[in-house]
Amino acid sequence: MPLSRFPRFRGLLASERGNIDLTLHFEEVQAGIATVVGSACASVALICQNCLELMTFKLAIDVNVRLVKTETELQALSPNVDGMVVESPKLSLTELLEDDLILVLPMAPKHEAPCSELARVTETDRRRPFADLSKLLLKREND
Numbered sequence: 535m536p537l538s539r540f541p542r543f544r545g546l547l548a549s550e551r552g553n554i555d556l557t558l559h560f561e562e563v564q565a566g567i568a569t570v571v572g573s574a575c576a577s578v579a580l581i582c583q584n585c586l587e588l589m590t591f592k593l594a595i596d597v598n599v600r601l602v603k604t605e606t607e608l609q610a611l612s613p614n615v616d617g618m619v620v621e622s623p624k625l626s627l628t629e630l631l632e633d634d635l636i637l638v639l640p641m642a643p644k645h646e647a648p649c650s651e652l653a654r655v656t657e658t659d660r661r662r663p664f665a666d667l668s669k670l671l672l673k674r675e676n677d
């Protein structure tokens with residue numbers, strides 16, 4: 535399912551490209567009462583709040599939502615059951631998943647490895663020409 539199907543969630547990301555991988559199925563709890571169960575995962579692009587470079591964040595959410603037909607039914611659910619009112623015959627996956635996707639995004643995303651290490655790699659690359667130069671000098675001395 536493309537990220538573009540989640541307008542609010544997409545707005546929080548550094549890139550709109552990508553997909554949400556869904557594994558969902560329905561379980562009938564009682565006759566006529568269904569729960570949608572499964573998981574959703576995705577790799578999304580965020581901006582690291584430390585070094586302001588792009589980073590990939592892997593998110594995963596568990597889905598376990600009771601589908602009900604009215605607000606009254608929703609309020610009658612026990613507090614530890616997630617519920618959603620589905621009025622049309624077709625379930626909106628955007629409505630089902632978007633709030634949870636937003637909730638798992640980190641408030642201040644940061645690279646897992648310290649950003650300074652990334653910076654150090656760049657520094658080493660920059661030093662390479664000098665390393666080659668010293669080798670050259672060494673060679674000349676041997677000559």
Ligand SMILES: [Zn+2]
Binds near residue numbers: 582584587645
């Ligand atoms: Zn960083």
